[in-house]
Amino acid sequence: VSVVTFDKIARNVLQFDQNCTIPGGCTIDQIKATIKNAIKNPTNNPLYPRVYEADGVCDQGQPCRPYCTQDNVDNGVCDAANPDNFLQPTDANAVYKGVFDCGDGWHFDPGNPLDPSQCTTTDIGDGLMTAGNEYSIGQRQGSLWVVVLLTDGSANGGPVDAGQALACPSSTWNPQNGPLCRDSNSNTRHCGPYDAPRCILNGNGLPIPDNSGAYVAGFMDSIHYDADDYARDMADYVGIDQGALVFTIGLGKQVGLPTTDPAGERLLQYAAEKAGSGLYFFAPDATQLADIFKKIGDNIAIRLAR
Secondary structure (H helix, E strand, O other): OOEEEEOOOEEEEEOOOOOOOOOOOOOHHHHHHHHHHHHHOHHHOOOOOOOOOOOOHHHHOOOOOOOEOHHHHHOOOOOOOOHHHEOOOOOOOOOOOOOOOOOOOOOOOOOOOOOOOOOOOOOHHHHHHHHHHHOOOOOOOOOOOEEEEEEOOOOOOOOEEOOEEOOOOHHHOOHHHOOOOOOOOOOOOEEOOOOHHHHHHHOOOOEOOOOOOOEOOOEEOHHHOOHHHHHHHHHHHHHHHOOOEEEEEEEOHHHHOOOOOOHHHHHHHHHHHHHOOOOEEEEOOHHHHHHHHHHHHHHHHHHHHO
Protein backbone atom coordinates (compact mmCIF):
# COMPACT_ATOMS: atom_id res chain seq x y z
CA VAL A 1 0.00 0.00 0.00
CA SER A 2 1.15 3.51 -0.82
CA VAL A 3 -0.57 6.66 0.48
CA VAL A 4 -0.33 9.95 -1.43
CA THR A 5 -1.73 13.29 -0.28
CA PHE A 6 -2.05 16.42 -2.38
CA ASP A 7 -2.94 20.06 -1.91
CA LYS A 8 -0.54 22.62 -3.41
CA ILE A 9 1.82 19.76 -4.20
CA ALA A 10 1.67 15.97 -3.85
CA ARG A 11 3.53 14.05 -1.16
CA ASN A 12 4.03 10.32 -0.85
CA VAL A 13 3.47 9.78 2.88
CA LEU A 14 3.76 5.99 2.69
CA GLN A 15 5.67 4.15 -0.03
CA PHE A 16 5.21 0.57 -1.20
CA ASP A 17 8.50 -0.55 0.31
CA GLN A 18 7.71 1.10 3.67
CA ASN A 19 5.85 -1.85 5.15
CA CYS A 20 6.09 -0.83 8.77
CA THR A 21 7.15 2.32 10.59
CA ILE A 22 6.39 0.99 14.07
CA PRO A 23 9.53 0.14 16.10
CA GLY A 24 9.97 -3.48 17.06
CA GLY A 25 8.87 -5.38 13.99
CA CYS A 26 6.42 -5.71 11.14
CA THR A 27 3.65 -8.12 11.99
CA ILE A 28 0.46 -8.02 9.94
CA ASP A 29 -1.23 -5.94 12.63
CA GLN A 30 1.68 -3.49 12.72
CA ILE A 31 1.59 -3.12 8.96
CA LYS A 32 -2.15 -2.38 9.15
CA ALA A 33 -1.50 0.18 11.88
CA THR A 34 1.16 1.87 9.76
CA ILE A 35 -1.25 2.16 6.83
CA LYS A 36 -4.08 3.48 8.99
CA ASN A 37 -1.78 6.02 10.62
CA ALA A 38 -0.60 7.28 7.23
CA ILE A 39 -4.20 7.73 6.08
CA LYS A 40 -5.50 9.33 9.27
CA ASN A 41 -2.48 11.51 10.06
CA PRO A 42 -0.83 12.46 6.77
CA THR A 43 0.44 15.77 8.13
CA ASN A 44 2.25 14.19 11.09
CA ASN A 45 4.89 12.33 9.09
CA PRO A 46 8.10 14.32 9.66
CA LEU A 47 9.51 13.22 6.31
CA TYR A 48 6.67 14.86 4.41
CA PRO A 49 5.57 18.02 6.26
CA ARG A 50 2.77 20.20 4.97
CA VAL A 51 3.83 23.14 2.86
CA TYR A 52 2.04 25.71 5.00
CA GLU A 53 1.61 26.36 8.68
CA ALA A 54 -1.30 24.76 10.55
CA ASP A 55 -2.39 28.12 11.95
CA GLY A 56 -2.31 29.89 8.59
CA VAL A 57 -5.41 30.94 6.70
CA CYS A 58 -4.66 28.49 3.92
CA ASP A 59 -5.52 25.46 6.03
CA GLN A 60 -9.18 26.46 5.90
CA GLY A 61 -9.58 25.17 2.35
CA GLN A 62 -9.70 28.59 0.75
CA PRO A 63 -7.25 29.23 -2.06
CA CYS A 64 -5.07 32.27 -1.45
CA ARG A 65 -6.35 34.89 -3.86
CA PRO A 66 -5.09 38.29 -4.96
CA TYR A 67 -6.74 41.66 -4.39
CA CYS A 68 -7.96 40.84 -0.88
CA THR A 69 -7.75 43.14 2.08
CA GLN A 70 -5.66 41.70 4.90
CA ASP A 71 -8.73 41.67 7.17
CA ASN A 72 -10.60 39.53 4.67
CA VAL A 73 -7.70 37.12 4.40
CA ASP A 74 -7.35 36.87 8.17
CA ASN A 75 -11.05 36.13 8.52
CA GLY A 76 -10.94 33.45 5.82
CA VAL A 77 -13.56 35.11 3.63
CA CYS A 78 -11.46 35.98 0.60
CA ASP A 79 -13.60 33.96 -1.78
CA ALA A 80 -14.55 34.54 -5.41
CA ALA A 81 -18.23 34.00 -4.56
CA ASN A 82 -18.35 37.47 -3.04
CA PRO A 83 -17.00 40.20 -5.35
CA ASP A 84 -17.09 42.65 -2.43
CA ASN A 85 -14.04 40.85 -1.02
CA PHE A 86 -11.86 42.02 -3.90
CA LEU A 87 -9.87 45.14 -4.56
CA GLN A 88 -8.38 46.50 -7.72
CA PRO A 89 -4.72 45.52 -8.10
CA THR A 90 -3.79 49.21 -7.95
CA ASP A 91 -5.41 49.60 -4.52
CA ALA A 92 -2.84 50.28 -1.77
CA ASN A 93 -4.68 47.78 0.47
CA ALA A 94 -4.44 44.91 -1.99
CA VAL A 95 -2.53 41.96 -0.57
CA TYR A 96 0.58 40.76 -2.38
CA LYS A 97 3.75 38.92 -1.42
CA GLY A 98 5.52 40.59 1.43
CA VAL A 99 2.23 41.38 3.15
CA PHE A 100 0.54 38.00 2.99
CA ASP A 101 1.74 34.55 2.06
CA CYS A 102 0.47 31.01 2.57
CA GLY A 103 3.41 29.96 4.73
CA ASP A 104 6.68 28.17 4.03
CA GLY A 105 7.39 30.19 0.95
CA TRP A 106 4.14 29.65 -0.94
CA HIS A 107 2.90 32.99 -2.14
CA PHE A 108 2.17 34.99 -5.23
CA ASP A 109 5.12 35.39 -7.57
CA PRO A 110 6.62 38.79 -6.70
CA GLY A 111 7.41 39.34 -10.36
CA ASN A 112 3.80 38.70 -11.29
CA PRO A 113 1.49 39.20 -8.30
CA LEU A 114 -1.59 38.29 -10.34
CA ASP A 115 -0.44 34.67 -10.84
CA PRO A 116 -2.32 32.44 -8.32
CA SER A 117 -0.68 29.15 -9.31
CA GLN A 118 1.41 28.73 -6.14
CA CYS A 119 -1.59 29.25 -3.87
CA THR A 120 -4.26 27.04 -5.41
CA THR A 121 -4.92 23.98 -3.30
CA THR A 122 -6.11 20.97 -5.34
CA ASP A 123 -3.25 19.54 -7.40
CA ILE A 124 -4.95 16.33 -8.54
CA GLY A 125 -2.55 15.93 -11.47
CA ASP A 126 0.55 15.72 -9.29
CA GLY A 127 -1.32 13.40 -6.91
CA LEU A 128 -2.01 10.99 -9.77
CA MET A 129 1.53 11.27 -11.13
CA THR A 130 3.02 10.49 -7.69
CA ALA A 131 0.73 7.47 -7.37
CA GLY A 132 1.65 6.25 -10.84
CA ASN A 133 5.35 6.63 -10.15
CA GLU A 134 5.06 4.02 -7.38
CA TYR A 135 4.32 1.40 -10.04
CA SER A 136 7.39 2.21 -12.11
CA ILE A 137 10.07 1.40 -9.52
CA GLY A 138 10.78 -2.33 -9.68
CA GLN A 139 7.26 -3.47 -8.82
CA ARG A 140 5.85 -6.85 -9.81
CA GLN A 141 4.42 -6.56 -13.30
CA GLY A 142 1.96 -9.39 -12.72
CA SER A 143 0.21 -7.65 -9.83
CA LEU A 144 -3.21 -6.02 -9.97
CA TRP A 145 -2.45 -2.33 -9.47
CA VAL A 146 -5.20 -0.14 -8.04
CA VAL A 147 -5.46 3.61 -7.42
CA VAL A 148 -8.28 5.07 -5.32
CA LEU A 149 -8.54 8.84 -5.80
CA LEU A 150 -10.57 10.83 -3.25
CA THR A 151 -11.12 14.57 -3.67
CA ASP A 152 -13.64 17.15 -2.50
CA GLY A 153 -13.11 19.54 -5.41
CA SER A 154 -11.95 20.17 -8.94
CA ALA A 155 -8.35 20.39 -10.10
CA ASN A 156 -6.91 23.88 -9.78
CA GLY A 157 -3.20 23.17 -9.32
CA GLY A 158 -0.39 21.76 -11.40
CA PRO A 159 3.34 21.77 -11.96
CA VAL A 160 5.39 24.94 -11.79
CA ASP A 161 8.66 24.95 -13.74
CA ALA A 162 11.28 27.68 -13.42
CA GLY A 163 8.68 30.09 -12.10
CA GLN A 164 6.32 29.45 -15.00
CA ALA A 165 2.99 27.83 -14.19
CA LEU A 166 2.63 25.14 -16.84
CA ALA A 167 -0.98 24.39 -15.91
CA CYS A 168 -2.29 27.82 -14.92
CA PRO A 169 -2.67 30.01 -18.02
CA SER A 170 -3.05 33.73 -17.56
CA SER A 171 -6.59 33.52 -18.93
CA THR A 172 -7.56 31.79 -15.64
CA TRP A 173 -5.94 34.25 -13.21
CA ASN A 174 -8.91 36.47 -12.47
CA PRO A 175 -11.17 34.80 -9.87
CA GLN A 176 -14.08 37.07 -10.81
CA ASN A 177 -14.10 35.51 -14.29
CA GLY A 178 -14.26 31.89 -13.11
CA PRO A 179 -12.16 29.26 -11.35
CA LEU A 180 -8.45 29.82 -10.80
CA CYS A 181 -6.04 27.82 -13.00
CA ARG A 182 -8.95 26.15 -14.82
CA ASP A 183 -11.10 27.43 -17.62
CA SER A 184 -14.86 27.59 -17.29
CA ASN A 185 -15.58 24.68 -19.67
CA SER A 186 -14.22 21.34 -18.48
CA ASN A 187 -15.66 19.60 -21.53
CA THR A 188 -12.87 21.22 -23.53
CA ARG A 189 -9.49 19.50 -23.34
CA HIS A 190 -6.40 21.44 -24.30
CA CYS A 191 -3.36 19.37 -25.22
CA GLY A 192 0.03 20.63 -24.19
CA PRO A 193 3.44 19.60 -22.92
CA TYR A 194 2.80 16.11 -21.52
CA ASP A 195 0.45 13.73 -23.30
CA ALA A 196 -0.42 15.45 -26.58
CA PRO A 197 -0.99 12.46 -28.95
CA ARG A 198 -3.27 10.59 -26.56
CA CYS A 199 -4.86 13.80 -25.33
CA ILE A 200 -5.94 14.51 -28.89
CA LEU A 201 -7.20 10.93 -29.31
CA ASN A 202 -9.08 10.63 -26.00
CA GLY A 203 -10.25 14.24 -25.80
CA ASN A 204 -12.64 14.74 -22.93
CA GLY A 205 -13.68 11.08 -22.80
CA LEU A 206 -17.10 11.73 -24.32
CA PRO A 207 -18.09 9.76 -27.41
CA ILE A 208 -18.83 11.47 -30.70
CA PRO A 209 -22.60 11.14 -31.22
CA ASP A 210 -22.26 9.03 -34.38
CA ASN A 211 -21.85 5.55 -32.84
CA SER A 212 -18.35 5.31 -34.32
CA GLY A 213 -16.68 4.61 -30.98
CA ALA A 214 -14.45 7.68 -31.36
CA TYR A 215 -14.17 10.42 -28.75
CA VAL A 216 -14.53 14.18 -28.98
CA ALA A 217 -10.95 15.13 -29.79
CA GLY A 218 -8.70 17.30 -27.74
CA PHE A 219 -6.74 19.97 -29.54
CA MET A 220 -3.23 21.37 -29.30
CA ASP A 221 -3.31 24.59 -27.28
CA SER A 222 -0.41 24.91 -24.86
CA ILE A 223 -1.31 28.53 -24.16
CA HIS A 224 -4.57 27.51 -22.44
CA TYR A 225 -3.34 24.21 -20.96
CA ASP A 226 -4.80 24.24 -17.44
CA ALA A 227 -4.95 22.21 -14.22
CA ASP A 228 -7.87 20.09 -15.43
CA ASP A 229 -6.01 19.23 -18.64
CA TYR A 230 -2.91 18.27 -16.64
CA ALA A 231 -4.96 16.05 -14.30
CA ARG A 232 -6.46 14.21 -17.30
CA ASP A 233 -2.98 13.67 -18.73
CA MET A 234 -1.88 12.16 -15.43
CA ALA A 235 -5.02 9.98 -15.33
CA ASP A 236 -3.88 8.62 -18.71
CA TYR A 237 -0.43 8.01 -17.24
CA VAL A 238 -1.84 5.97 -14.34
CA GLY A 239 -4.67 4.14 -16.08
CA ILE A 240 -3.25 3.61 -19.56
CA ASP A 241 0.55 3.75 -19.29
CA GLN A 242 0.75 1.94 -15.94
CA GLY A 243 -2.34 -0.19 -16.51
CA ALA A 244 -3.71 0.53 -13.04
CA LEU A 245 -7.36 0.05 -12.14
CA VAL A 246 -8.67 3.46 -11.04
CA PHE A 247 -11.55 4.11 -8.66
CA THR A 248 -12.52 7.71 -7.93
CA ILE A 249 -14.62 9.24 -5.16
CA GLY A 250 -16.06 12.74 -5.24
CA LEU A 251 -16.80 13.89 -1.70
CA GLY A 252 -19.16 16.78 -0.97
CA LYS A 253 -21.13 19.45 -2.77
CA GLN A 254 -18.15 21.02 -4.55
CA VAL A 255 -17.94 17.88 -6.68
CA GLY A 256 -21.47 16.65 -7.10
CA LEU A 257 -23.98 19.50 -7.09
CA PRO A 258 -25.31 20.40 -10.54
CA THR A 259 -23.50 23.50 -11.75
CA THR A 260 -22.89 25.19 -15.06
CA ASP A 261 -19.58 23.30 -15.23
CA PRO A 262 -19.27 20.24 -12.95
CA ALA A 263 -15.52 20.03 -13.56
CA GLY A 264 -14.71 17.81 -10.59
CA GLU A 265 -17.23 15.11 -11.45
CA ARG A 266 -16.28 15.13 -15.13
CA LEU A 267 -12.60 14.70 -14.29
CA LEU A 268 -13.25 11.86 -11.83
CA GLN A 269 -15.51 10.08 -14.31
CA TYR A 270 -12.81 10.39 -16.96
CA ALA A 271 -10.04 9.09 -14.67
CA ALA A 272 -12.06 6.07 -13.52
CA GLU A 273 -14.21 5.11 -16.49
CA LYS A 274 -12.14 6.16 -19.49
CA ALA A 275 -8.50 6.02 -18.40
CA GLY A 276 -8.66 3.56 -15.52
CA SER A 277 -11.35 0.99 -16.43
CA GLY A 278 -12.82 1.42 -12.95
CA LEU A 279 -15.78 3.09 -11.28
CA TYR A 280 -16.69 6.59 -10.10
CA PHE A 281 -18.61 7.15 -6.85
CA PHE A 282 -20.20 10.29 -5.44
CA ALA A 283 -20.49 10.77 -1.68
CA PRO A 284 -22.59 13.77 -0.55
CA ASP A 285 -20.84 13.53 2.84
CA ALA A 286 -18.44 11.27 4.72
CA THR A 287 -21.16 8.93 6.01
CA GLN A 288 -21.28 7.21 2.61
CA LEU A 289 -17.53 6.50 2.45
CA ALA A 290 -17.52 3.20 4.35
CA ASP A 291 -20.07 1.71 1.96
CA ILE A 292 -18.18 3.03 -1.07
CA PHE A 293 -14.88 1.58 0.11
CA LYS A 294 -16.58 -1.78 0.70
CA LYS A 295 -17.90 -1.73 -2.88
CA ILE A 296 -14.40 -0.92 -4.13
CA GLY A 297 -12.96 -3.76 -2.05
CA ASP A 298 -15.55 -6.18 -3.37
CA ASN A 299 -14.80 -5.13 -6.96
CA ILE A 300 -11.06 -5.66 -6.41
CA ALA A 301 -11.71 -9.09 -4.87
CA ILE A 302 -13.78 -10.16 -7.89
CA ARG A 303 -11.02 -9.07 -10.28
CA LEU A 304 -8.39 -10.93 -8.24
CA ALA A 305 -10.53 -14.07 -8.30
CA ARG A 306 -10.62 -13.92 -12.09
